Amino acid sequence: MTAFQDFSKGLFKENPIFVILLGLCPALAVSNQVVNALGMGAGVIFVLLGSNIFVSLLKNFIPEKVRIPSYIVIIASFVTIVDLVLQAYLPTLSDSLGVFVKLIVVNCAILGRAEAFANRNNIGRSILDALGMGIGFTLGLVLIALVREVFGAGTITIFPMGSFDGVIRIPGLVDAPVMVLALAAGALLVMGYLKAFFNWLEMRRKGVRA
16 A cells, blocks of 8 residues: 555545544534634644654553553543643533543544554554555544535634634524534534535445435
């Protein structure tokens, strides 16, 4: 497998959210605003990158019997860093993400990459895998959040800058949003329709008629 394939598979072929369906808890819970999706995605990329690097470096020194607990300790260490940085520098975002930052520790997408890839490959390939999977997860999360926020609230919330409060208001939709999409049920609906859409695209690519 080439370096490009190591990186790109997380974006398309093995996208964590829309293909292998891992890490769906935060994908559904914090995707009510784009800013939350970006914050969670950045945290996941950082944790994935750090854990893949350390697992790849230490794979020959970790005893088989404590392999999984060791991975969890490594992942938890990077999650703690993310949590403390958010609390110190982005307290509003930290409050919005809440307990879901800490739950990155048990995110199947991260533990799965440590076990299935970093544990079996060198540090270079592990870094590319982490970046691809992390960016793929972030793109999926942002897409869900964008659909939910635009149609469910009529806004796009990003980071405030200067006099800009960080909220883009969409005329028409902001006054008459589809409020169900902002609820938990809306997250499931959006996720389901997007999954069906990407399945349809994949069938079209393979020349299969629905």
